[in-house]
Amino acid sequence: MKRISILFVCMGNICRSPTAHGVFRRLVEEAGYGDVIRIDSAGTHAYHLGEAPDRRTQQAARSRGVDLADLRARQVEAADFDRFDYILAMDRDNYRILESLSPAHASHKLGMFLDFAPHMGVAEVPDPYYGGPTGFEQVLDLVEAAADGLLQTLRERHLER
Template identity: 60%
Template structure:
């Protein structure tokens, strides 16, 4: 079975993108769709390569039943542009970095993650790194909305058969 390959990208890969990876993975698992996906996250910078997610991100995600403690930061590499079907940027800066590094033949794969939650009226997931715990909660709210929207968009295109059943 051909998998849909999704890469979430922020700057350092310790706050927003691992949160998105964890939330989307949980959503896919809850809908019994895991066999259809390969999900990962990365950063545009190598600041934190090999490090686990920020403890505040881990705590906030954990309180919502999302375990991201096993994830480790990595930097986007050239091969990601070919390997992934969807490369979802968290903000303008990372979108621009991805677009400039990406071969022209793969640029169509790069999108803003929040484009899948247009009702939020925002395009950027704010970086919570320099703020308090409220910022991580806000990021989770946005990521949950965009994850639902992204999965629904994939279901609507028929890329995933409508076998999605919520576990009871």
Template identity: 60%
Template sequence: MNKINVLFVCMGNICRSPTAEGVFTKLIDEKGIAERFVVDSAGTHAYHVGDAPDLRAQRAARERDIDISCLRARRVSEADFETFDYILAMDDDNMSLLSQMCPSHHQHKVRLFLEFALNTQTREVPDPYYGGPAGFERVLDLIEDASIGFLSYLQEVRKLPYIASV
């Protein structure tokens, strides 16, 4: 069975993308299909390589029964464009950077994550780094919505088995 490889990307890989990794991992685990996936996150910049997610992101995720404390920041590498089937950017700036880094034959893999959101017209997951707790909650809400939409999309295009209440 070929696994579906998903990479979530933000700037520093300490707030949005590790949150997305945690939320999506929890979702596929709850649906009993985690073994069909490889899920990771990375940043377009190397500011925080090796660091754990921001404590505020960890706290907000933990309140929703998601543990991201074991994740460590890393920077997107050239190999990621070959390895991952879906490279999902949190915002337009990181999408642009990924598109510049990505070889032309892998451009189809790079997309904005919120393209998959079901209940929002927002294009970008805002960076909560310089804000308060409400920003981290908003990020979780957007990421949960997009994760559900992304999994529904994968059910259609990758012919995953039907999952009730995705």
């Protein structure tokens, strides 16, 4: 079975992309694909390098059984476009930044994370950083739906052939 690698990307890598990283990691492990799917997250900006996810993000995730304590913020780097099979942005602004950084041979790897949850009727995972606690719960709702859709897509395309 081919190994697959996924990179989740938001702006600072302390709220949305680590949430996606942790939720998807748990889903992948529960499905028994932990040895074939590699997961990471990064930010387009260097605001929080080396920091743990935002405490509100960790608290909301923990309330749903997802531990993010081991994750640390990092910035997208040029090598990521070769290392990862899927590079999934949380919103259009970060997608555009990824597009501008991506070499031509890797542009097919870029996508919007919520494209894997069309039934949610939302194109972007909103940044909860400046809002209240409900924003972090909304992020989790969207991320859980997209993570399910992403895993189903990976099963169809790569894992169950």
